[in-house]
Amino acid sequence: MALNLPAYRPARNTQILRYLAFAGMILIAPLFFVGGPGWSDGPLFKSAWNLGHILFFALLTLAIQPWRIWTGWTLWGISTLAVLLLGTGIELLQHGTSRQMDWQDILRNQVGVWTILALRPRASLTRKSRPVVWPLRLIVAALLAAEIGATARVAIQQYHVSQLLPALYDFRQPDPSPFWDGVIAPVTDHAIDAHKRALRISLSTAHYSGVSLHNxxxxxRDYDRLVIDLYNPQDHPLPMILRINDMEHDLGDNNYNDRFNTRLPLTPGPNQFKLDLDRIKAAPESRSMNMQTIRRLILFTVALPEPKTLYLRDIRLE
Known part of the structure; x- marks a missing residue:
């Protein structure tokens, strides 16, 4: 029996790896439909969660071991097609739940299966196709690095956000879309006096029109006031509304009396508003706002008769 041990151990290790892959796959599978990031979760959690698609389909490939049946381009083609159909089915099933379809997840699914195929000793290719092994591995490695790199960039972004205080937004950002929702763009011009950087907010005639700072x-908790510096280029007043809520409100039923709401009457030209944080904390009707988990700040108008523009020049805590 000792003579057979060297050949036996690799086979046994392969079976153990396969069983572990099956177990991991079974544990992860329900997460396609239960749990996961909701609409109120931050970008880092959402980005990290997306990597689970790569992990699941890598485990699925290890568990099934399709190279036991096919080889060469047949293996790659059938595996790719099978994962494409399975991934599409999962996205369509998710459409009927609280989860949203994300067709980029289908690419992540493919990256998972391709990663395992590319790590095979001979890349699961025949002798004639072996010259393409390393280019193929490099392509798969680049796709995998792009997905992991995207999450790493979000992590760095979120670290910078956590270090912004007392500022609530970095006006040096070239693209406000990872932080704001709405029609908003960075500007640098003399129309806003000495302020070299600002955000131009475009307001429409929709019933509610504005922007939301969600990141x-x-x-x-360590501050006393919220300071908002706005510039109204119109020659007439512009009525604005400020809304602030914490995470608990986002996870609740969106009750008007469970958040902070106040009017900001903008006169022509520069306007600065200073709001006591104690007032914001006491705004919810049946509780105190959690000042450790402020989740959203919204500036909006209601039923404007015509489109308007304003500039946000500063937003910070004191």
Whole structure:
């Protein structure tokens, strides 16, 4: 029996790896439909969660071991097609739940299966196709690095956000879309006096029109006031509304009396508003707002008769 041990151990290790892959796959599978990031979760959690597609389909490939049946381009083609159909089916099934379809997940699924195929000793290719082994591995490695790199960039972004205080937004950002929702763009011009950087907010005639700062430092406990500096280029007043809520409100039923709401009457030209944080904390009707988990700040108008423009020049805590 000792003579057979060297050949037996690799086979046994392969079976153990296969069983572990099956177990991991079974544990992960329900997460396609239960749990996961909701609409109120931050970008880092959402980005990291997306990597689970790569992990699941890598485990699925290890568990099934399709190279036991096919080889060469047949293996790659059938595996790719099978994962394409399975991934599409999962996205369609998710459409009927609270989860949203994300067709980029289908690419992540493919990256998972391709990663395992590319790591095979001979890349599961025949002798004639072996010259393409390393280019193929490099392509798969680049796709995998792009997905992991995207999550790493989000992690760095979120670290910078956590370090912004007392500022709530970095006006040096070239693209506000990872932080704001709405029609908003960075500007640098003399129309806003000495302020070299600002955000131009475009307001429409929709019933509610405005912008939402959803990616911001959350812990406001060490500060006393919120300062908002706005510039109204119109020659007439512009009525604005400010809304602030914490994570608990986002996870609740969106009750008007469970958040902070106030009017900001903008006169022509520069306007600065200073709001006591104690007032914001006491705004919810049946509780105190959690000043450690501020989740969203919204500036909006209601039923404007014509489109308007304003500039946000500063937003910070004191």
């Amino acid at each position: 911001l430092p959350e812990d406001w």
